[in-house]
Amino acid sequence: xxxxxxxxxxxxxxxxxxxxxxxxxxxxxxxxxxxxxxxxxxxxxxxxxxxxxxxxxxxxxxxxxxxxxxxxxxxxxxxxxxxxxxxxxxxxxxxxxxxxxxxxxxxxxxxxxxxxxxxxxxxxxxxxxxxxxxxxxxxxxxxxxxxxxxxxxxx
Numbered sequence: 660x661x662x663x664x665x666x667x668x669x670x671x672x673x674x675x676x677x678x679x680x681x682x683x684x685x686x687x688x689x690x691x692x693x694x695x696x697x698x699x700x701x702x703x704x705x706x707x708x709x710x711x712x713x714x715x716x717x718x719x720x721x722x723x724x725x726x727x728x729x730x731x732x733x734x735x736x737x738x739x740x741x742x743x744x745x746x747x748x749x750x751x752x753x754x755x756x757x758x759x760x761x762x763x764x765x766x767x768x769x770x771x772x773x774x775x776x777x778x779x780x781x782x783x784x785x786x787x788x789x790x791x792x793x794x795x796x797x798x799x800x801x802x803x804x805x806x807x808x809x810x811x812x813x814x
């Protein structure tokens with residue numbers, strides 16, 4: 660979280676962050692993640708470590724929640740620590756920021772590809788270059804297994 664501080668919107672850089680959800684503490688469930696992160700108007704930081712020890716994730720200026728369509732703002736971005744911090748910001752090509760239901764959470768999209776997606780049991784996910792962020796694949800592989808996942812929000 661400290662390394663990501665300078666990448667956040669200026670209004671959030673001095674705010675304290677609080678752990679809302681952790682697979683180690685709360686189990687592996689997208690439904691539980693939505694319940695834990697349901698704080699309206701609170702930005703969200705999603706941190707993932709896969710089974711190959713790669714760390715990456717997403718920032719959303721809106722709470723991570725179940726929705727019937729894409730939501731969010733151009734402040735949303737993807738990032739990877741592979742091997743050092745790389746941030747992938749909104750390209751302006753579309754507004755496919757965040758979308759999720761009980762079976763799938765997606766961040767970024769276009770042409771049938773998602774910048775980051777997670778399945779409903781939070782065991783598997785994937786990352787592909789997408790139009791929203793013009794990102795690289797965040798993990799070493801386009802599909803990965805999740806070892807740890809955390810959702811942070813403003814305290």
